Amino acid sequence: MASGNTNADDAYVRFEKVQKSYDGEILVVKDLNLNIAKGEFVTMLGPSGSGKTTCLMMLAGFEPATNGEIYIGDRSINHIPPHKRGIGMVFQNYALFPHMSIGENLSFPLEVRKMNKADSEKAVKRALDMVQMGDFINRRPAQLSGGQQQRIALARALVFEPELVLMDEPLGALDKQLRERMQYEIKHIHENLGVTVVYVTHDQSEALTMSDRIAVFNDGVIQQLSSAENLYEQPQNAFVAQFIGENNELNGVVEKIKRNTCTVRLADGTKVKAEKVNVDNVGDKTLLSLRPERVEIDPPEKMDAHLDGKIEELIYLGDHIRVRINVAGNDEFIAKVRNRGDKRELNEGQSINIGWAATDCKALDA
Amino acid sequence: MTDSTNVTDNGSSSLASKAVDERLVTSDGVPLKQKLAITTRRLRWRAFVLTIPLVLFLIFSFVVPIGQMLFRSVHNTAGTDVAPNFAAAIQKWDGEGLPSEEVFALFAEDIQASHKRREIGKTPGKLGTRVNYEFPGSLSLIKSSARKFKKIKEGPYKEAILALDKRWSNPVLWRTLKRVTRDYTPSFYFAALDMKYDADENLVAADDIYQIYVSNFWKTLRLSAIITFLCFLLAFPVAYLLSTLPLATSNLLMILVLLPFWTSLLVRTTAWIAILQSKGIINNILVFIGIISDENRVQLIYNQTGTIIAMVHILLPFMILPLYSVMKTIPPSYMRAARSMGATPFTAFRRVYFPQTLPGIAAGTLLVFILAIGYYITPALVGGADGVLISNLIANHIQKTLNWSLGAALGTILLVTVMVLYWLYNKLVGIDKLSFG
Ligand SMILES: Nc1ncnc2c1ncn2[C@@H]1O[C@H](COP(=O)(O)OP(=O)(O)OP(=O)(O)O)[C@@H](O)[C@H]1O
Numbered sequence: 156m157a158s159g160n161t162n163a164d165d166a167y168v169r170f171e172k173v174q175k176s177y178d179g180e181i182l183v184v185k186d187l188n189l190n191i192a193k194g195e196f197v198t199m200l201g202p203s204g205s206g207k208t209t210c211l212m213m214l215a216g217f218e219p220a221t222n223g224e225i226y227i228g229d230r231s232i233n234h235i236p237p238h239k240r241g242i243g244m245v246f247q248n249y250a251l252f253p254h255m256s257i258g259e260n261l262s263f264p265l266e267v268r269k270m271n272k273a274d275s276e277k278a279v280k281r282a283l284d285m286v287q288m289g290d291f292i293n294r295r296p297a298q299l300s301g302g303q304q305q306r307i308a309l310a311r312a313l314v315f316e317p318e319l320v321l322m323d324e325p326l327g328a329l330d331k332q333l334r335e336r337m338q339y340e341i342k343h344i345h346e347n348l349g350v351t352v353v354y355v356t357h358d359q360s361e362a363l364t365m366s367d368r369i370a371v372f373n374d375g376v377i378q379q380l381s382s383a384e385n386l387y388e389q390p391q392n393a394f395v396a397q398f399i400g401e402n403n404e405l406n407g408v409v410e411k412i413k414r415n416t417c418t419v420r421l422a423d424g425t426k427v428k429a430e431k432v433n434v435d436n437v438g439d440k441t442l443l444s445l446r447p448e449r450v451e452i453d454p455p456e457k458m459d460a461h462l463d464g465k466i467e468e469l470i471y472l473g474d475h476i477r478v479r480i481n482v483a484g485n486d487e488f489i490a491k492v493r494n495r496g497d498k499r500e501l502n503e504g505q506s507i508n509i510g511w512a513a514t515d516c517k518a519l520d521a
Numbered sequence: 522m523t524d525s526t527n528v529t530d531n532g533s534s535s536l537a538s539k540a541v542d543e544r545l546v547t548s549d550g551v552p553l554k555q556k557l558a559i560t561t562r563r564l565r566w567r568a569f570v571l572t573i574p575l576v577l578f579l580i581f582s583f584v585v586p587i588g589q590m591l592f593r594s595v596h597n598t599a600g601t602d603v604a605p606n607f608a609a610a611i612q613k614w615d616g617e618g619l620p621s622e623e624v625f626a627l628f629a630e631d632i633q634a635s636h637k638r639r640e641i642g643k644t645p646g647k648l649g650t651r652v653n654y655e656f657p658g659s660l661s662l663i664k665s666s667a668r669k670f671k672k673i674k675e676g677p678y679k680e681a682i683l684a685l686d687k688r689w690s691n692p693v694l695w696r697t698l699k700r701v702t703r704d705y706t707p708s709f710y711f712a713a714l715d716m717k718y719d720a721d722e723n724l725v726a727a728d729d730i731y732q733i734y735v736s737n738f739w740k741t742l743r744l745s746a747i748i749t750f751l752c753f754l755l756a757f758p759v760a761y762l763l764s765t766l767p768l769a770t771s772n773l774l775m776i777l778v779l780l781p782f783w784t785s786l787l788v789r790t791t792a793w794i795a796i797l798q799s800k801g802i803i804n805n806i807l808v809f810i811g812i813i814s815d816e817n818r819v820q821l822i823y824n825q826t827g828t829i830i831a832m833v834h835i836l837l838p839f840m841i842l843p844l845y846s847v848m849k850t851i852p853p854s855y856m857r858a859a860r861s862m863g864a865t866p867f868t869a870f871r872r873v874y875f876p877q878t879l880p881g882i883a884a885g886t887l888l889v890f891i892l893a894i895g896y897y898i899t900p901a902l903v904g905g906a907d908g909v910l911i912s913n914l915i916a917n918h919i920q921k922t923l924n925w926s927l928g929a930a931l932g933t934i935l936l937v938t939v940m941v942l943y944w945l946y947n948k949l950v951g952i953d954k955l956s957f958g
């Protein structure tokens with residue numbers, strides 16, 4: 156899937172200038188514009204309270220948008236009640252009806268659609284087989300483990316073949332291992348069925364694993380909407396750089412701008428080269444963002460930037476070694492060194508030189 | 522299937538653990554089960570000791586009085602208290618014709634002795650009252666005869682007594698005397714069920730004007746059912762509102778719901794009198810608006826309507842609270858899930874929300890119904906003649922007619938009715954499913 160915003164013409168779900176306020180004082184969603192293509196898996200990722208659930212609820216019809224329009228296909232759905240939107244939903248607490256068996260839970264959406272019994276039974280069986288829960292049709296939700304309930308909730312959201320499925324932190328209650336397996340399963344189901352999925356999470360590895368595109372939310376605004384790779388490699392602003400993946404930060408002032416690169420003077424006076432992302436003028440404050448694995452320790456050749464530092468701490472992690480370095484007055488600077496087995500001589504307290512390529516260091520808004 | 526969280530295969534593991542049980546010992550060699558029993562016994566003892574005050578209180582305030590009531594409903598010693606020798610002798614009589622001279626003699630002696638003693642609870646009148654329950658008119662006969670018996674100095678007593686009053690020659694009276702001088706008798710239950718003995722000692726339905734208890738039981742059940750149903754209708758929306766409103770607002774509303782609990786029952790009931798009476802607020806408003814004319818004021822109180830209105834008001838919180846406590850635990854995501862799957866708001870409510878409130882409904886209806894069935898004060902104050910419940914009749918026997926045995930029999934029937942209903946309810950709903958909040 157291409158990165159960047161899908162253009163409005165082939166969008167299936169479209170948020171247009173959507174705003175939302177609960178109390179008339181604070182906008183929890185500010186000017187949301189989002190186009191989602193048919194069959195796409197889009198994740199809304201962001202810290203707690205950033206407005207992800209609110210967006211989902213507006214799409215599902217449980218919260219009215221205060222301003223703006225939401226379209227599905229070419230229909231504005233602002234005034235369509237939830238039960239007529241035909242959207243499947245998976246809730247964080249699963250919301251399986253406790254007084255119904257698994258079979259009854261799954262046939263509920265078919266029943267309210269007045270599907271005949273034979274077809275309904277077939278569809279229920281198919282959906283249960285899809286999540287490998289065919290044997291549990293007569294159980295009650297309370298008799299299932301969390302992971303099993305999760306599968307049933309997924310099957311129930313899909314059994315009536317909606318074209319759009321919303322999931323609000325569906326794996327939030329599961330342990331790490333189960334969560335990872337379910338991530339792949341959901342991903343595969345999405346690929347097999349071709350449904351459009353809008354997924355909410357605040358777990359970034361989950362978002363990176365599953366999504367075609369990720370919308371990074373903060374403070375009611377989409378900070379960046381892009382593929383996982385793009386978010387990591389080309390963060391558009393400091394929030395995204397900090398939120399996605401591990402990140403070293405260095406504060407400085409822009410000295411010189413030359414096309415896509417700029418020279419930045421750090422707090423201790425050293426000058427380094429970095430890629431210009433969203434700084435515009437010489438003299439602006441900037442935040443340099445550098446991934447730990449892109450830092451070279453004692454580089455053999457000359458690189459775009461060099462700094463001297465002192466090793467504060469070494470943490471052995473098997474496949475790599477984390478090196479905490481005091482650089483330019485920042486003693487939280489991390490470098491990851493691959494463990495090649497060549498017994499590199501690194502010791503705590505040792506003075507070293509670090510370097511990086513200008514394209515790996517992003518000059519972002521401070 | 523590659524599911525590590527599979528919960529189905531616990532059959533084999535429980536089998537395995539059973540085999541191991543026998544061999545489990547603690548590190549000092551005591552079998553594990555025995556050791557466990559010792560430690561848990563100590564805990565149980567402590568728990569038991571802590572509950573002793575409550576247990577004692579319950580025994581004296583609950584078990585003993587109820588036991589007494591059960592006992593009193595079948596035990597009445599009026600006969601043996603007043604005329605012990607006669608009571609023993611007449612039991613040997615076969616009931617044909619009149620008793621023998623010997624029985625008459627003991628009767629005269631016992632009554633004379635009792636008349637002379639004038640000991641409270643052992644006067645001839647006491648026996649007269651007891652006989653009178655089953656043979657109307659005998660109280661005055663026995664009282665007047667008791668005064669005249671002292672003129673009879675010697676036998677034959679039979680002739681002398683028969684000469685005193687011709688009513689003494691009625692064999693039915695003597696058969697009744699034989700029946701009521703037994704200490705243990707089921708006859709108060711028969712009376713409570715509107716039955717009596719006819720002249721030939723057969724159980725028959727009581728005369729129409731004495732048919733009061735059974736119909737009152739039915740009325741009590743019917744009114745309780747109506748009250749429970751009305752409470753449910755009124756409480757459900759309120760509880761729903763309470764459970765969905767923001768906390769600050771719902772707390773305020775909850776205070777309004779609980780307010781009646783902080784007001785005296787009498788105050789609340791008399792407030793209804795002020796509102797409902799024929800010169801009361803409601804009638805005045807209706808007349809003022811012109812819906813009814815001044816002559817045709819509606820009788821809203823001192824009848825069943827009054828009882829229903831006042832009791833619905835008083836019992837409403839007992840319905841609201843369990844409903845509220847259940848509704849509060851139903852997350853809104855259930856309704857949302859149902860709606861997202863295509864259910865209309867009504868279908869979602871009927872199929873998803875309502876069934877989950879059933880434990881609260883069950884608890885609320887049980888609570889209100891059982892409270893209503895034994896309610897006393899409110900019907901006594903606003904029920905008039907028509908709106909009184911069985912408990913008012915029981916109170917009447919305990920306080921006014923002093924026929925405690927009949928009151929006890931009625932009370933026992935009420936108790937058994939409630940227990941049968943509870944049992945039925947348990948069969949149908951399952952007490953473990955109730956949620957009182
Ligand atoms: N029903 C509501 N009434 C008032 N404010 C609300 C309501 N629901 C959410 N908010 C507020 O709106 C903001 C966004 O909430 P939202 O639930 O969308 O966050 P979120 O991104 O889903 O967070 P999380 O990751 O914690 O689920 C929060 O500040 C929250 O306090």
Ligand SMILES: [Mg+2]
Pocket residue numbers: 207208209323
């Ligand atoms: Mg949320």
